[in-house]
Amino acid sequence: MRCACYRIPDLSAVELAREPAEQSATLPLARTLIDLRSRNFAAVRLSPRDALRLPRGFGDRDIGPVTLSGEFVRPGIYDIRRGERLSEVIARAGGLTPQAYPYGAVFTRESVRQRQQDGFSRSARELEQGLMQVAAGQAVAGMRGSADLGGAIMAGRELANSLRQARAAGRMVVEANPVILAGRPDLDVLMEPGDLVAIPKRPNEVTVVGSVLNPGSLQFATGWRAGDYVRAAGGQQRFADGSRAFIVLPNGQSSPAGLGAWQMGGPPIPPGSTVVVPQDPSPYESWGMLRDVTQVLSQVALSSAALAVIVRTGAR
Known part of the structure; x- marks a missing residue:
């Protein structure tokens, strides 16, 4: 909208x-x-x-409402005026419930969703162009290593299709804690028609996905790092690339997981986080095809995590 x-x-x-x-x-x-x-x-x-x-x-009222779902005292749809900020809308909804987890707030905006979706499509096009260049170069070189190349091209096409089918959430990283916003008005985002704010209950799990033996959600343990959760998920698979693993934090930011050989498993991670362990992209990198694979996976994982929170809070 x-x-x-x-x-x-x-x-x-x-x-x-x-x-x-x-x-x-x-x-x-x-x-x-x-x-x-x-x-x-x-x-x-x-x-x-x-x-x-x-x-x-210009009038003082914006066309179109914003939606508040989840752990608000009075969740629902609210009309806004021009220049209205997130803290004001939260106050109109009666504030947050005692069970609210504002650090895991999901804030989505249609214009951001469209840019993210365009980014997925652009990455898919660039990947397919790289595949065509590699195939042409291999043909000129006499088809050496055609079996390995064929498998890599097939995997690349599957990733390109996955990117096209991925649904962007349009998530923006915002501060949604009214206590913090009261002291930091510079963090108080201006609302736009069509915005959605979903506040989940405080979670008690951490999700591990990607190249691990048993991906899924694990119970949160105080002080555990990404390495602890990966080991609890069965450890990394043979072709996992721990050095590129990352964490999608509850607020939508991402950070390295610290699973490299000389790293200590990263800092303790909060509940509601997602640990992503990608596969080793070195075969693609040697052909110059997937230099940004970790960034792409981070965007997809962030969108998936945001959509999961929206579905949970919307069912309340």
Whole structure:
């Protein structure tokens, strides 16, 4: 939904454009401003070919509501005024419940969703272009290593299809804790029509996905790091790339998981996080095809996590 505003005519500055009495291409139009709120505007007589222009002024109300779901005292749909901020809408909804987990808030916006979706499509196109270049180069080289290349191309096509089918959530990373917003007004985001804010209950799990033996959700344990959760999920698979593993935090940010050989498993992670362990992309990188694979996977994982929260809170 595009952001638009209610516009009302400005009756104090109606423009009357009138052609000169003498038909001449060199004489300019005569323009006059009329105040339709005055009593003498009825004396103005219109002539053929006159043109009236009623300027439109901005009102104080935005067209379209915002949606609050999950752990609000009064969740629902709220109309907003121009310039209204997140903290004000939260206050109108009665604030958050004691079970709310504002660190895991999901804030989505349609314009952001469209940019993310375009990014998925662009990454898929670039991947397919790389596949075509590799196939052409291999043909010129005499088809050496065709079996390995065929498997890599097939895997690349599957990833490209997955990117096209992935649904972007349009998530923005925002601060949704009213206590923090009261002290940091610079973090208080301006609302737009069509925005959705979902506040989940405090979770008690951490999800591990990707190249692990037993992906799924595990019970949160205080002080555990990404490495602890990966081991609890059965450990990494043979072709996993721990050095590229990352964490999608509950607020939508992502950070390295610290699973490299010389790393200590990263910092303790909060409940509601998702640990993503990608496969080793080195065969693709040697052909210059997937240098940004971790970034792409991060975007897809972030969107998936956001959509999961929206579904859970929407079912409340």
